Amino acid sequence: MKLTNLFQDFFESEKSGGLILIGCTAVSLLIANSSLGESYQHLWHFDLAGHSIGHWINDGLMTIFFLLIGLELEREIYQGELANIKDALFPIFGAIGGMFFPAGIFLVFTLGTAAQSGAGIPMATDIAFAIGILSLLGNKVPAALKVFLTALAVIDDLGAILIIAIFYTKTLLWTNLFAALGIFALLLIFNRLKVRNLIPYLFGGVVMWYFMLNSGVHATITGVLLAFAIPFGNGDEKSTSYILQHFLHKPVAFIILPIFAMANTALVLSGDISQILTQNYSLGIALGLIVGKPLGIFLMTFFAVNFGICKLPEGLNWKAIVGVGFLGGIGFTMSIFITLLAFNDEAFINNSKLVILISSLLAGLIGFMALKIVLKPNAPKVQ
Numbered sequence: 001m002k003l004t005n006l007f008q009d010f011f012e013s014e015k016s017g018g019l020i021l022i023g024c025t026a027v028s029l030l031i032a033n034s035s036l037g038e039s040y041q042h043l044w045h046f047d048l049a050g051h052s053i054g055h056w057i058n059d060g061l062m063t064i065f066f067l068l069i070g071l072e073l074e075r076e077i078y079q080g081e082l083a084n085i086k087d088a089l090f091p092i093f094g095a096i097g098g099m100f101f102p103a104g105i106f107l108v109f110t111l112g113t114a115a116q117s118g119a120g121i122p123m124a125t126d127i128a129f130a131i132g133i134l135s136l137l138g139n140k141v142p143a144a145l146k147v148f149l150t151a152l153a154v155i156d157d158l159g160a161i162l163i164i165a166i167f168y169t170k171t172l173l174w175t176n177l178f179a180a181l182g183i184f185a186l187l188l189i190f191n192r193l194k195v196r197n198l199i200p201y202l203f204g205g206v207v208m209w210y211f212m213l214n215s216g217v218h219a220t221i222t223g224v225l226l227a228f229a230i231p232f233g234n235g236d237e238k239s240t241s242y243i244l245q246h247f248l249h250k251p252v253a254f255i256i257l258p259i260f261a262m263a264n265t266a267l268v269l270s271g272d273i274s275q276i277l278t279q280n281y282s283l284g285i286a287l288g289l290i291v292g293k294p295l296g297i298f299l300m301t302f303f304a305v306n307f308g309i310c311k312l313p314e315g316l317n318w319k320a321i322v323g324v325g326f327l328g329g330i331g332f333t334m335s336i337f338i339t340l341l342a343f344n345d346e347a348f349i350n351n352s353k354l355v356i357l358i359s360s361l362l363a364g365l366i367g368f369m370a371l372k373i374v375l376k377p378n379a380p381k382v383q
Contacts, residue, residue: 017253018132021332024258025265025357032266044263057263058340061256063209063223068252069127069157070227071245076154079235080147089310090301091148094321095155097300098328099123102292106284115281118342120167121352122288124160124334126360127153128257130327133364140375144313149324152297160334161224168341169217176215180222183208187229194231196240201230218341257333264336265357267350281348282355289335289359290366294325323370329363331356 031040044054051059073082082088102122110116130153134141187204195201205226213219233239237246276282298321304310312318339352 016132017257018126018128018130018135020254020258021126021128021132021261024261025332028262028265029267029269033269037266037268041266041268044266054263057260058337059213059219060209062260062337063220064248065252065256065260066161066220066223067205067227068223068245068248069154069161070224071230071241071248073154073158073224074227074232074241075235075245076151078232080151082151082155086310087313088151089304090313091151091155093300093304093310094148094152094297094325094328095159097296097298098125098152098156098293098325099159099296101296101299102288105288105292106281109280109284109287113280114345115279115284115343115348117167118281118284118339118348118352120160120163120338121335121342121356122285122292122329122331122359123156123163124331124338125153125156125293125328126330126332126334127157128253129330129332129360129364133327133330133368134324134371136368137371137375140372142315142375144315145320145324145375148313148316148321149327152324152328156328157334158224160338161221164218164338164341165221168338172216173214176211177217180208180211180215180217183211184225184229187226191229191231196231196233198230198240198244201226201240204229260333260337264340264353267353267357269354273354276351276354277358279351282351285331285335285352285355286359289329289331289356290326290363293329293363294322294367297325297328298322317374319374320371323367323374326363326367326370329367330360332360335360 031037044057045052048056076082082092100123103119106119106122107116110118127150130149131146134146134149183204187201187208190200190204205222208226209219209222212222227241230241230244231239232241235242237243277286298318301312301321302318305312312321335356336353339349339356343349343352
């Protein structure tokens with residue numbers, strides 16, 4: 001399987017970015033639990049223009065992350081794994097199983113409690129972390145497995161975006177929402193008129209973000225809308241979409257996501273950890289990510305293949321799919337992001353973050369060890 005240059009760039013940046021995320025998370029936890037811990041936490045709560053620095057990161061910088069996800073999704077739809085519906089159905093079914101099984105497990109533990117709003121937390125996959133762990137296996141990883149994991153995670157992120165838009169919008173200010181959508185419509189008109197210059201799209205995106213921020217819908221949705229307004233053209237290296245996507249890879253992987261990780265993992269590890277881990281929502285998150293993800297991804301793809309809906313990609317086997325399913329259980333960035341939207345209680349938020357970190361670590365380790373065993377050691381390296 002020949003991989004496009006842009007996919008290679010994306011995979012390489014996500015691979016390196018995932019390893020940096022691991023380092024940033026470890027550093028953040030160390031600082032938060034050192035003598036500098038109090039000052040470190042105050043840093044993220046420092047008021048800047050009416051909002052904390054943490055708020056600007058989660059609502060502002062992460063919009064750029066969602067813009068990149070939107071651009072990658074657009075490319076997958078037009079030219080990538082999702083361009084051919086028969087090929088696309090395999091990762092689509094995997095993503096569906098990987099979203100609904102964890103949510104179902106979470107609701108088994110929390111339905112009817114104050115924590116049930118967190119059902120979206122174990123549904124997400126952290127694409128940077130997952131690809132980062134997969135990359136540690138080197139040339140043992142067949143190209144088809146890289147493509148499957150990337151497509152699965154991108155579809156998963158789309159699902160998370162829809163969940164955020166539908167279920168985590170509390171109060172709508174219709175005037176601001178219509179203003180944001182009006183700007184989106186104007187950008188689509190620019191697209192139809194074949195305006196290729198990025199400046200009007202980026203300027204319009206900033207204004208759209210402002211109105212979306214004040215509409216009640218989470219502002220990061222702006223990033224995805226903007227991605228689909230930017231002209232794709234024929235998708236070559238001169239297209240507007242390609243230029244922006246290529247430019248954003250490294251800033252997102254090496255600056256934005258590490259900053260997000262540090263801002264949201266400034267956790268003081270105190271109290272009875274065992275008590276935290278046995279809370280109903282903690283069990284829902286942990287089992288959702290560690291059990292629900294691989295189980296859902298495997299069962300739904302197995303069902304789809306055996307009923308003739310799609311076929312198992314060439315070069316893959318079901319053991320490899322199970323291994324990748326565990327990597328899908330690395331929630332981290334997206335799971336923490338949804339936690340911030342799902343809960344208002346500070347204890348719920350901090351405890352959930354800790355459980356997400358532990359569960360993601362376990363899922364990643366299990367996935368890594370499983371793939372290390374099942375993948376052939378001398379697979380040819382993809383150029």
